[in-house]
Amino acid sequence: MKLSARNVLKGEVKKLTPGMVNTEVVVELAGGAEIVAIITKQSAEGLALAEGKEIHAVIKASNVMIATD
Amino acid sequence: MKLSARNVLKGEVKKLTPGMVNTEVVVELAGGAEIVAIITKQSAEGLALAEGKEIHAVIKASNVMIATD
Amino acid sequence: MKLSARNVLKGEVKKLTPGMVNTEVVVELAGGAEIVAIITKQSAEGLALAEGKEIHAVIKASNVMIATD
Amino acid sequence: MKLSARNVLKGEVKKLTPGMVNTEVVVELAGGAEIVAIITKQSAEGLALAEGKEIHAVIKASNVMIATD
Amino acid sequence: MKLSARNVLKGEVKKLTPGMVNTEVVVELAGGAEIVAIITKQSAEGLALAEGKEIHAVIKASNVMIATD
Amino acid sequence: MKLSARNVLKGEVKKLTPGMVNTEVVVELAGGAEIVAIITKQSAEGLALAEGKEIHAVIKASNVMIATD
Numbered sequence: 001m002k003l004s005a006r007n008v009l010k011g012e013v014k015k016l017t018p019g020m021v022n023t024e025v026v027v028e029l030a031g032g033a034e035i036v037a038i039i040t041k042q043s044a045e046g047l048a049l050a051e052g053k054e055i056h057a058v059i060k061a062s063n064v065m066i067a068t069d
Numbered sequence: 070m071k072l073s074a075r076n077v078l079k080g081e082v083k084k085l086t087p088g089m090v091n092t093e094v095v096v097e098l099a100g101g102a103e104i105v106a107i108i109t110k111q112s113a114e115g116l117a118l119a120e121g122k123e124i125h126a127v128i129k130a131s132n133v134m135i136a137t138d
Numbered sequence: 139m140k141l142s143a144r145n146v147l148k149g150e151v152k153k154l155t156p157g158m159v160n161t162e163v164v165v166e167l168a169g170g171a172e173i174v175a176i177i178t179k180q181s182a183e184g185l186a187l188a189e190g191k192e193i194h195a196v197i198k199a200s201n202v203m204i205a206t207d
Numbered sequence: 208m209k210l211s212a213r214n215v216l217k218g219e220v221k222k223l224t225p226g227m228v229n230t231e232v233v234v235e236l237a238g239g240a241e242i243v244a245i246i247t248k249q250s251a252e253g254l255a256l257a258e259g260k261e262i263h264a265v266i267k268a269s270n271v272m273i274a275t276d
Numbered sequence: 277m278k279l280s281a282r283n284v285l286k287g288e289v290k291k292l293t294p295g296m297v298n299t300e301v302v303v304e305l306a307g308g309a310e311i312v313a314i315i316t317k318q319s320a321e322g323l324a325l326a327e328g329k330e331i332h333a334v335i336k337a338s339n340v341m342i343a344t345d
Numbered sequence: 346m347k348l349s350a351r352n353v354l355k356g357e358v359k360k361l362t363p364g365m366v367n368t369e370v371v372v373e374l375a376g377g378a379e380i381v382a383i384i385t386k387q388s389a390e391g392l393a394l395a396e397g398k399e400i401h402a403v404i405k406a407s408n409v410m411i412a413t414d
Contacts, residue, residue: 049137059134111351167238193273202264
């Protein structure tokens with residue numbers, strides 16, 4: 001599947017925090033930075049996410065903001 | 070200002086494509102990866118964005134998805 | 139690629155309206171309903187979207203609202 | 208109330224999973240497909256959602272992505 | 277129509293800036309503050325938006341962030 | 346930090362409802378209206394949110410919809 005989302009960042013799962021509906025996924029990116037995702041618990045289970053698993057963080061460009069110091 | 074958004078990634082502006090309402094901002098992250106943002110043209114002007122300028126890409130965690138191969 | 143987004147709806151491209159930054163994509167779903175997407179112009183070109191092409195509309199569950207009459 | 212959101216899909220509630228803050232709503236669309244929404248628990252209660260209730264799934268066009276095989 | 281979106285703020289249209297795909301809508305809220313929306317051009321036309329028209333700004337709770345000084 | 350998000354509304358925290366992953370924040374705006382945010386529990390703790398604390402609600406313009414009566 002090829003996706004219109006412009007941002008696909010390679011990383012691995014560092015930590016999973018499941019709730020009743022959503023799961024928080026902390027991802028360590030290839031470059032060393034961290035990115036956090038909130039996805040449904042069922043998605044996390046469907047993807048068989050586990051610490052150390054190689055994944056991609058995917059973000060639609062319209063959801064990215066810019067900040068300056 | 071301190072923000073609830075969990076994802077703040079350091080980078081610099083690589084390319085700006087202004088439209089009539091929105092501007093596309095291509096950001097080169099510190100680790101070498103690229104990330105693309107769509108913000109309003111007025112925001113891009115208000116932040117005085119220009120190629121080479123150091124900025125941060127900011128993303129709310131609920132807008133990050135996870136993909137596996 | 140397997141994605142955490144829970145909503146993947148099969149359809150075909152009915153109409154494309156390109157702007158300078160974004161492109162509007164009208165999709166006719168398998169069931170007959172229509173769904174509209176705004177993606178970047180570069181994504182639309184990268185996916186080689188054209189009228190009649192079979193595609194999927196993809197939506198993160200946290201971006202779906204519910205309305206009652 | 209008439210809304211700017213371009214996507215309003217008719218369906219009925221198939222399953223509700225309440226958490227402490229959010230509720231997951233699985234909707235069966237008129238055409239047979241399923242769509243999942245995450246809304247606040249208080250919204251789900253305010254709309255008196257229950258299995259079998261006729262509702263609409265509402266999605267802003269800028270939150271729809273496109274994928275190809 | 278009753279909507280799950282928790283945030284419905286009363287205001288009036290102060291300024292419209294149409295592009296080719298999207299339209300920027302500046303809204304003056306009842307309390308005096310301003311809020312800016314980007315909606316599709318076709319939505320703006322479908323709602324017959326014009327300066328001075330009374331409208332509501334609608335925001336899903338998962339799209340609101342919090343900042344402290 | 347200066348942010349591209351066009352909407353920054355002054356208010357104070359009226360109520361906090363923590364879940365396992367997310368926290369619901371009810372904000373009373375300066376003009377008297379209320380706005381609700383869903384942020385991660387860790388963000389709410391990192392910002393030391395508490396009832397009565399002065400904060401800003403921040404919203405990207407592409408996440409604002411318009412409704413008419």
